[in-house]
Amino acid sequence: MADEPAMTAGRRKSVARATKKKATKPALHYTVSMPDPASHTFHVEIKLSGTGEFCVLAFPAWTPGSYKIREFGKNVSGFKAKGAKFEMLDKQRYRISGDCTVSFDYYADELSVRTPHLDDTHGFFLGTNLLPYLEDVNGLPAKADYTVTIKPFKGWKVATSLKGKGSTFHTDNYDVLGDTPFEVGTHSVKSFKVRGIRHDVAFYGYGNFDADRIVTDTKKIVETQAKNFGGLPYNYYLFIHHITPDSGGGLEHLNSCVCAWPSWKFKKEEDYQRxxxxxxxxxxxxxNVKRIRPKILGPFDYSKEQHTKALWIMEGMTQYYERLWCARAGVTKPQMVLDSYAETIDREDNRPGRRVMSLEDSSWLAWTKLYLADENFMNTGVSYYSRGAQVGLLLDAKIRNATGGKRSLDDVMRLAFKRWGWPKPGFAEGEWEKLAEEVAGVKLTALWRDHVRGTKEMHYDEFLDCYGLELTRDKQGNEPWLGINTDERNGALQVIGVHADGPGRKAGLQPRDEILAIDGNKVSGKSFSDRVSDLKPGAQCTLTLFRRERLVSAQLKVATQPAGKLKLQVSKKQTPQQKRNFRKWMGPG
Ligand SMILES: [Zn+2]
Structure with missing residues (x-):
């Protein structure tokens, strides 16, 4: 990598001064304090050294794993550079006249796995959130010593995956720092070891969870995945769980992850399984994504959107595998995994957007489509998560069928890790597909053409045949259907989505219509689905609604729910080969 001007300047100075001292590597020492947590404001100081005549500090516009511009620089206030001059170059970059101590306040009041949060219960942030990077000549994070000292609020402690001593942590790679979560608070920690490597599980929040069960099951899942890859690619791993009433979602990191889950969604088995x-x-x-990744996903350019056609591999394959690992670890019953695949197939094969958007387009446009999905996205787009998982089903079975059960998608993943696993360079667009063909020993052109680059309907014969499964539709499920999604918003029952193939669309229903009555009888958010279930498929019904405060009525012909319950189960006529395939696929269970 080319030296940045700042580094060259710094080097010139040190060479002139003495031969004792080696060329100075730029260094940033961040100190993050939280003197008044209830103000939601972190205080950050950055001691800059070895930066030369000038340097540029830049806040990331986004954070890896979450493909949306979030403008982390927007939360900064009171930016100062003690002993230097500075100017803002744009919304997120500061040009500073050489070594000095920078300081600023950072407002953090968005509790999610990807955004910073500070209140009287804890502090949480990712490196990308509040630690700007030093730019190199190309505008990318420069090679530098990045040190972080956390000054926790009284009585609080720090959990992070970054190497360090006490509350000071260090790396020379901003991609590692940016990727690191910091949990500061009174969280409880449980630990386990797999292959001699320590794993910590930090719990922030409260709820009806059983921490011991979570740790026991997590350990089994780690062991199962480690077995597949023949080891673990880190020396320490940290799970951070945020458990609060309205939380949800997860974000992966190099040696850690953050999972957010609603406090009271642990007790029911199906909730716990999710x-x-x-x-x-x-x-x-x-x-998959932190190590096996397309080139553009590491090293990272944090300044703007980074497009790749491969997110369906990163997220779709991960969604496909997440359930398999649970079954192989003995944490989930195989039938539950089959049920969840059937649910995915049911939902996605009835989504009008499947005829419009390919997986590659869904990946490429993640920034403006999936992450900014509007009420019409179900009609015009697919999720590279679920649709990608469906391709995972088809692809895995195809490889097993082509190799007489000797090879599978597991081999593709292992080989991809060996070939492109970080810190090795990532794969070029299209290379992963070639590797899948290499493992399968056959061309997979039709699969990519129809289901990755194209929008053809999916057929499951080959998949069912591989494991000896049956896919049947529950004929009893003649549920009435209006083809609209509704939600209670601002005290009104609102249409929030209109299915392109449904009766609601034909009757001209629109997002934001407020539904008042069905056939003259008042309905509310609570009673709506019950009242719809009373309707008869084929019959007419009248919806009374407000549309931009004007009273209108719409005549709908009640249809039948297109996604009548699909069932995926093991056939009684499974052949020995199918049995072997199934066991290898699903594990001992
Ligand atoms: Zn994911």
Missing amino acids: FIRLVSHEFFHVW
Whole structure:
């Protein structure tokens, strides 16, 4: 990598001064304090050294794993550079006249896995959120010593995956620092070891969870994935769980992940299963996306959107595998995994957007489509997560069928890790597909053409045949259907989505219509689905609604729910080969 001007300037100075001292590597020492947590304001100081005549500090516009421009520089206030001059170059970059101490306040009041948060219960942030990087000549993070000292609020402690001593942590790679989560508070920590490597599980929040069960199951999942890859690619791993009433989502990091889950969604088995699947998902990203990744996803350019056609591999394959790891680890029953695949197929194969958007387009446009999905996205787009998981099903079965059950998608993942696993360079667009063909020993042209670059309907014969499965539709499920999604908003029952193929669309219903009555009888958010279930498919019904404060009525012909319940189960006529394939696929269970 080319030296940045700042580094060259710094080097010139040190060479002139003495031979004792080696060329100075720029260094940034961040100190993050939180003297008044209830103000939601972190205070950050950065001691800059070895930066030369000038340098540029830049706040990332986005954070890896979450493909949306979030403008982390927007939360900065009171920026100062003690002993130097500075000017703002744009919305997120500061040009500073050489070594000095920079300081600023950082407002953090958005509790999510990807944004900073500070209140009287804890502090949380990612490196990309509040630690600007030093720019190199290309505008990318420069090679420098990045040190972070956290000054926790009284009585609080720090959990992070970054190497360090006490509350001071260090790396010479901003991609590592930016990727690191810091949890500061009174969280509880449980630990386990896999292959001699320590794993910590930090719990922030409260709820009806059983921490011991979570840790036991997590350990099994880690062991299972480690077995597949023949080891673990780190020396320490940290799970951070944010458990609060309205939280949700997860974000993967190099040696850690953050999972957010609603406080009271642990007790029911199906809720717990969804949570542990999230843990399995985020953990699998240790390999898929944090190490196996397209070139553009590391090293990172944080200044603007980074487009790739491969997010369906990064997220779709991860969604496909998250359930398999749980089954192989004995944490989830195989039938539950089959049920979840059936649910995905049911939902995605009835989504009108499947005829419009390919997986590659969904990946490429993640920044402006999936991450900024509007009420019409179901009609014009697909999620590279779920649709990608469907391709995972088809592809895995195809490889097993082509190799007589000797090889599978597991081999593709192992080989991809060996070939492109970080810190090795990532793969070029299209290379992963070639590698899948290499493992399968056959051309997969039709699969890519139809389901990755194209929008053809999916057929499951080959998949069912591989494992000896049956896919049947529950004929009893003649549920009435209006083809609209609704939600209670601002005290009104609102249409929030209109299915392109449904009766609501034909009757001209629109997002934001407020539904008042069905056939003259008042309905509310609570009673709406019950009242719809009373309707008869084929019959007419009248909806009374407000449309921009004007009273209108719409005549709908009640249809039948297109996604009548799909069931995926093991056939009684499974052949020995199918049995073997199934066991290898799903594990001992
Ligand atoms: Zn993911």
